[in-house]
Amino acid sequence: xxxxxxxxxxxxxxxxSPGEIAIVKVDVVYAQDGTAPLIxxxxxxxxxxxxxxxxxxxxLFIDHLxxxxxxxxxxxxxxxxxxxxxxGVRLFDAGYGISHQVVVEDGIVxxxxxxxxxxxxxxxxxxxxxxATGIGSTDAAIAMVYGELWLRIPETVKIVLSGxxxxxxxxxxxxxxxVGEFKTDGMIGKSVEFHGNALKNLTIDSxxxxxxxxxxxxxxxxxxxxxxxxxxxxxxxxxxxxxxVDGEDLGEYVDVxxxxxxxxxxxxxxxxxxxxxxxxxxxxxMEVDQVFIGSCxxxxxxxxxxxxxxxxxxxxxxxVRCIVSPASRxxxxxxxxxxxxxxxxxxxxxxxxxxxxxxxGAHMGLLAEGEVAIATxxxxxxxxxxxxxxxxxxxxxxxxxxxxxxxxIADPRKYLS
Amino acid sequence: xxxxxxxxxxxxxxxxxxxxSGKYKxxxxxxxNKMLTHLxxxxxxxxxxxxxxxxxxxxxxxxxKGSSREQAPRLLKMAGIGAVVAKSFxxxxxxxxxxxxxxxxxxxxxxxxTQNGDVIEINLVEGYVKNITRGVMEPIQPYPKYIGxxxxxxxxxxxxxxxxxxxxxxxxx
Numbered sequence: 291x292x293x294x295x296x297x298x299x300x301x302x303x304x305x306x307s308p309g310e311i312a313i314v315k316v317d318v319v320y321a322q323d324g325t326a327p328l329i330x331x332x333x334x335x336x337x338x339x340x341x342x343x344x345x346x347x348x349x350l351f352i353d354h355l356x357x358x359x360x361x362x363x364x365x366x367x368x369x370x371x372x373x374x375x376x377x378g379v380r381l382f383d384a385g386y387g388i389s390h391q392v393v394v395e396d397g398i399v400x401x402x403x404x405x406x407x408x409x410x411x412x413x414x415x416x417x418x419x420x421x422a423t424g425i426g427s428t429d430a431a432i433a434m435v436y437g438e439l440w441l442r443i444p445e446t447v448k449i450v451l452s453g454x455x456x457x458x459x460x461x462x463x464x465x466x467x468x469v470g471e472f473k474t475d476g477m478i479g480k481s482v483e484f485h486g487n488a489l490k491n492l493t494i495d496s497x498x499x500x501x502x503x504x505x506x507x508x509x510x511x512x513x514x515x516x517x518x519x520x521x522x523x524x525x526x527x528x529x530x531x532x533x534x535v536d537g538e539d540l541g542e543y544v545d546v547x548x549x550x551x552x553x554x555x556x557x558x559x560x561x562x563x564x565x566x567x568x569x570x571x572x573x574x575x576m577e578v579d580q581v582f583i584g585s586c587x588x589x590x591x592x593x594x595x596x597x598x599x600x601x602x603x604x605x606x607x608x609x610v611r612c613i614v615s616p617a618s619r620x621x622x623x624x625x626x627x628x629x630x631x632x633x634x635x636x637x638x639x640x641x642x643x644x645x646x647x648x649x650x651g652a653h654m655g656l657l658a659e660g661e662v663a664i665a666t667x668x669x670x671x672x673x674x675x676x677x678x679x680x681x682x683x684x685x686x687x688x689x690x691x692x693x694x695x696x697x698x699i700a701d702p703r704k705y706l707s
Numbered sequence: 708x709x710x711x712x713x714x715x716x717x718x719x720x721x722x723x724x725x726x727x728s729g730k731y732k733x734x735x736x737x738x739x740n741k742m743l744t745h746l747x748x749x750x751x752x753x754x755x756x757x758x759x760x761x762x763x764x765x766x767x768x769x770x771x772k773g774s775s776r777e778q779a780p781r782l783l784k785m786a787g788i789g790a791v792v793a794k795s796f797x798x799x800x801x802x803x804x805x806x807x808x809x810x811x812x813x814x815x816x817x818x819x820x821t822q823n824g825d826v827i828e829i830n831l832v833e834g835y836v837k838n839i840t841r842g843v844m845e846p847i848q849p850y851p852k853y854i855g856x857x858x859x860x861x862x863x864x865x866x867x868x869x870x871x872x873x874x875x876x877x878x879x880x
Contacts (some may be wrong), residue, residue, distance in 0.1 A: 426777040426803035475769035
């Protein structure tokens with residue numbers, strides 16, 4: 291039995307197994323302004339429900355178009371605020387942060403919980419040992435109204451990350467390497483559970499980057515068992531384990547895959563798909579028009595810190611716009627306190643509020659025809675960040691920062707002493 | 708449930724962005740009807756004018772990958788698509804399709820032999836998918852109990868409207 295099966299079994303007080311359709315009680319259900327308008331339609335108009343059984347476990351986030359870049363978004367946000375008020379649901383308004391970041395850092399989702407999010411990158415939250423999976427809008431409406439929904443319990447693949455992590459290699463490079471190896475449909479119908487001695491050197495920030503992009507190999511969920519790193523993080527934040535579940539390897543996985551991280555280099559995913567992965571050396575020198583450091587993938591304090599460390603006392607290239615968006619207000623405030631924001635602004639970066647905008651081509655830095663971006667985000671589909679003929683390369687914050695200085699894709703290792 | 712229709716053949720890894728671009732989703736966020744003319748526009752130019760009620764989409768691996776974007780299956784259903792047959796589906800797209808009552812069928816063989824315009828039949832009662840044009844038939848796995856009930860009635864909202872509760876509550880109480 292994988293860790294996810296054990297979390298669901300524990301929650302339901304009866305054993306479930308992979309492949310089974312289980313009716314699961316959700317501890318947390320959340321949605322964002324891209325998916326919430328349809329949730330509101332389903333609850334109010336299609337179902338005509340006046341109250342939610344799970345109101346106290348439901349959360350809405352204004353993070354995708356935050357603050358509103360056009361009137362359609364402003365109207366959607368207005369509906370969300372009215373809905374939240376009427377049904378007693380907590381809403382995190384523009385500027386508070388990106389959903390997956392906030393549910394972790396605010397202690398809304400805690401280890402052992404079952405969390406569903408109307409956003410495909412919900413597996414991010416599995417980094418703290420919760421079962422978190424992405425759902426649709428009707429799903430989220432059902433979960434809010436009834437407090438439960440149907441889930442197919444996924445088979446689990448165990449990935450063992452081992453070895454010391456080389457200089458210039460981060461969580462992002464590790465997950466880009468894996469997406470390149472396993473391809474975009476490699477984990478379809480499955481969840482991924484991480485083990486291995488490399489984990490002790492991966493912080494919660496780094497782990498969230500890895501679980502975040504398991505979505506890009508079609509994993510339904512990703513989870514890292516509670517270990518000393520998680521326990522220390524919980525202690526520092528004053529949070530506790532919600533449901534204690536044995537994290538020991540019981541050996542029942544559909545596959546066990548070793549990944550040796552000590553041989554990795556900084557990686558880049560070239561368009562048009564996330565599994566089109568190369569080492570930074572293979573794409574070095576490619577001119578870029580825009581650099582974006584942020585998103586649910588890489589907008590955490592550790593990411594801003596390494597970008598600031600690389601950019602410190604330098605100027606970003608005249609050729610590029612470098613946009614940095616901390617993933618939450620808390621990260622922004624911490625980055626301010628630590629002086630990182632000052633360093634970035636001094637170098638010529640634009641430090642934006644928390645938003646998903648650039649990643650989804652919604653606002654805050656779109657690309658024109660033929661333009662090229664290097665971004666710390668999770669998707670590089672054609673036209674993702676703007677014009678259909680614009681291109682996106684995905685990389686770590688270190689690689690993005692080095693590229694901002696040079697105006698072309700650059701190896702970060704020469705900037706790291 | 709039996710669906711028969713003319714096929715639109717697509718390849719592997721058709722994403723929710725291919726089905727409906729995020730740009731339109733965000734611009735028309737309060738009104739799904741405004742997105743309909745952009746359905747599949749980068750993949751099949753003019754699709755919204757060419758599609759006929761009852762048409763069936765046949766695709767390769769990982770259909771519907773990408774975002775949670777429930778507008779993707781909703782728009783397919785609104786355009787009259789009767790079912791989607793693919794070698795595999797991204798899990799949120801699959802869930803969304805079930806929840807809105809768009810039959811989604813996993814088929815290993817049929818996508819390989821199918822070409823645009825072939826006539827496809829799916830039979831969820833007897834459990835097969837058939838390319839009538841090519842004379843190729845393949846058995847399909849029946850849906851688990853609740854899933855079958857949701858698809859049969861046309862979606863979970865329809866089910867709740869009819870019975871006042873989701874199917875699993877009926878089963879346990």
